[in-house]
Amino acid sequence: MKISLKWLQQYVELTVAPEDLAHRLTMAGFEIEDIEYQGSVYDKFVVGEVLEVNKHPKADRLTVCKVNTGTEVVQIVCGAPNVAVGQRVPVGLSGAVIPHNQHDPEGKPFALSHVKLRGVDSFGMICSAHELGLGDDKDGIMVFDAHAKVGAPLAQYLGKDDIIFEVGITPNRPDAMSHFGIAREVAALLDVKANLPKFQLKESDVSVQQHAKILIEDTENCPRYSGRVMFNVNVADSPKWLQNYLLAIGLRPVNNVVDITNYVLMELGHPLHAFDYDTLAGKTIVVKRAKQGEKFTTLDHKERTLTGDTLMICDGERSIGVAGVMGGENTEITHATKNVLLESAYFNPASIRRTSKYLGISTDASQRFERGANPNVTTFALDRATALLQELCGAKVLKGTIDVYPVPVKPKRVPLRIGRTNRVLGTSLTKDDITTLLNKIELTSIPSTNSPSRDEVMIEAPTFRVDIEREIDVIEEVARVYGYDNIQTDARANLSFYEHPPKKDFSDEIRDWLIGRGCKEVVANSMCDIETAAVTSKDFVEVANPISKDMAALRTSTIPGMLNIVRNNIFHGSKDIRLFEIGRIYFKTNSQAHKNSDSFVPGYYEENRLAIAFSGLSNPRHWNEQPRQTTLFDLKGELEAFFCKLFLDNYKFIPYSTDNSLTDSGLVIHLSGKESGYVGKIRPEIMKRYEIEQDVFVAEISIPNLEIARECERTYRPLPKYPSALRDVAIVIDEEISVETLTMAIRESGGPLLKQIELFDIYRGNQIAAGKKSCAISLEFNSEEQTLAQEQIDTIVTSILNHLQVTLNASLRT
Amino acid sequence: MHEAIETLKRSALAELSTSGDLQALEHFRISYLARKGQIAELFDKLKDAPPEQKPALGKALNEMRRSIESQFEEKKARLETGQKKKSIHLDLTLPGLRPWVGSKHPITQTLDEIKRIFLGMGFQVETGPEIEDDYHNFGALNFPPDHPARDMQDTFFISNDVVLRTHTSPVQIRVMETQKPPIRALIPGRVYRNEAISARSYCLFHQVEGLYVDTNVTFAELKGTLVAFAKQFYGSSLKYRFRPSFFPFTEPSAEMDITCFLCKAKGCRVCKNTGWLEILGCGMVDPNVFQSVNYDPEMYTGYAFGMGIERIAMLRYGIDDIRILFENDIRFLSQF
């Protein structure tokens, strides 16, 4: 909230500079987020006195003036017709910035400097109201009161020299949401006293009891209701000083009655509400809950539908205000208002918050009530406002206050252990230190009757400190007043070690590998539109209150987000893509497997996925190599290399039998027999939707499955003692037979000595029959017992070839 | 026979050494190494040798042939390169054949750096779900229902009592529900806030949170740990301060500021002319939090701290718009 230092000074003497005060408040937990120097606009402007006015030698419309600025006499060329000797005028000196340039079509500000006007030196400017941003008068210079002090800073003369603090007040400190509340903190910081405003109130002889009744039906949600009635209230504009205070903290003046309630709210932090007394049926106030579905029009002229839970202020017949949130249109103060009933009540914070949330109205009043107002300040705030109404609106105040307060709230008492305080903070404060600190903020120690231990002290907190309920709340106050910076920095970490082994972060390993392989990591939004989420799973999770339609669901695949990134990069000219992401996807689930897991909320499942996208050139352009476009085998090979690096021996790539929703030609990845992802080429329809015109290959793999598949300890295998023998064969098979089938058939028939099978060439052409392909394969044989003889290898190769011939109708290419 | 092998070897090597160009070398090859050359002739004679000597002679012959072959190849290669050097100029200033260069996202880099420091202090990484229930995200963390503290974090709801977590703190609860003290957990993760997207805020960001619970953990120790972290991360010359703040799940609560390293504490736009940068929030674990996980608050105390990774990355790299972190433009990623 905004705090005006001028206003604050009414209650506490500010013995330090504003910047120092800002620092101290910040260090006490009231962060000063911004300091606004109102007067800075009028920097280098002073009140000047016109000493001489002479004709300009070369221009009839200009005059050459001598002006006393308090410290010197300067020569100023002036074009205003009304300038005259003896006037007190606003003078901008060299370096001042004129807020409004009258000669500029847009009125842009400009800085003053020493100029020559038609050959005559001019060292400043005498300004019009329009130029200063103080009004519309642009025909002549502004002329001040003859008593204006010559040389005074203009901001000071105009009363626009206030300094405004933007204070960040944490939700636990509603007591500080006012000028007096901040004054209390300032007093504690500066070791001075904060004084409540003083006022006088003259009551008439007529008792208020004869003219109004107050009845609380719901005392749980309204523990106290105080009211006063006053007659002959003259509703008009507020005086300038009051308007200036409100304007300084960003409030718009309305009329004197409303302005006074706002002023007292900002002064004492207690919300008040004024009703037009003559509109009150039965001159009665009843506090009760609304009827379910009741319609009510609030001050902002909006019709609201209420729930049976809404606490209402009613008169003898109808609702007249939503308690603690906003008054009703039907009893609003208008210029016709003559008589006023002023409310100063205390409402249950939870009730006000529910209403405020439900109606979607947050007001200065509701913000204070829902955080917790002070039930024991209602009558003081009421009297303060009433006195101002009497002073500024001529109100005739009826005698007495109607104060319904069945169960008065008493100050809270909290026992505080000195030892515990020091144990939590790491301090060594004595009982005296602690009570002295707490006394500064009105937390007093109470001599206890039931002989407390020497370690304990009973602390009583005033009722405005709604945040103090437990010992730890008091310990925090000890720390705050002592100063966090005065608590030593104990770098001796009290080391106790975990017993269970640390989790290895598998994602880090994946990331490092892929980065080494030339891929760039991306971090994408995990929210997407419903249509996108639905493409990859019907079990998508919807957001009940999304920011926009584009983010109404959680993603069920990492690929659409990746495609957006690919598209944007291509659009910006980066056409060669090697990107990856490690990120989560989200589902609703009824699966028992996930239900019993205590790491997810029942009904939901999240999984970490690895997404990779390749597109464009397979390698950077080289001066001695032909560039080649990426193919599916680049990405598949990248995965094979990675699986090899992880020593996965139980993985399989199985070509799709039917199309996947995002990709067409591609393969499903099985890890340890479990379907765990896929690699493929993005379908043309999807490419069109994302406006991508070059082939994009993607892979998505479940990281938990990957982690399970590789969960095996590595143990050393002795190196082969005897050299391996290599044998190359070219096998001709039907085009339809996959290389994988061929490899498996070789594996089946190769026996234990066959260690490696490597395809190194495929040939189709006129040297072999149509519809056939020749696969050149290198076979590696090795024995643990001996160097293999040619004849042994021949035997194995022959048996492989026989097997291939029988099972695949394969032949050896000769 | 052994002598014949030796003699042939000597004469071959002598001739090889005098073959000064590729043409002479070809003569040498035909004379010695070709199918009908002198070495092959010697092999032919092997079949007439006595059977018991055959293995030893065969071995000697093979060795001799291999030796001459390798020296021949070596010489040939030398002569060939020499010739090439004369005909083609090899420009060694040509660029190398570079592969693609990868990069780690700046958010990950920043998190890695933070992790490295805290792991060194004995913290261990823990994670939890992003779809979280109201209890773990709020209730157990001492945000009572109908309490204004809930307004501190604009929340995305999935249903009445399921939310997208607004902070990583629910993982504190999950860790304490399943483990006994001492606990030293470091909790990184993605969190969500229902705020309008702008240069300063995005609908999601990443936090890293620390939790330490043991007997006799003090506020002084919290300060010590975080100062040690800040000095390692931002440099040992920085100044710091702790100011009181409010979080429902810690008490006392604090915010830690360090001197602005962008303007050397002189005041700039980023530090709003204060010379200070807020880097993290922290505090002593509130007894109510311990009660919700059945820890005895009289026996254990603890501290928790948390920071926004994007904010730290932005300060670190001078990034002024959070959205660029999520655009993943390759021209941006290549800078890290």
Ligand SMILES: [Zn+2]
């Ligand atoms: Zn700075």
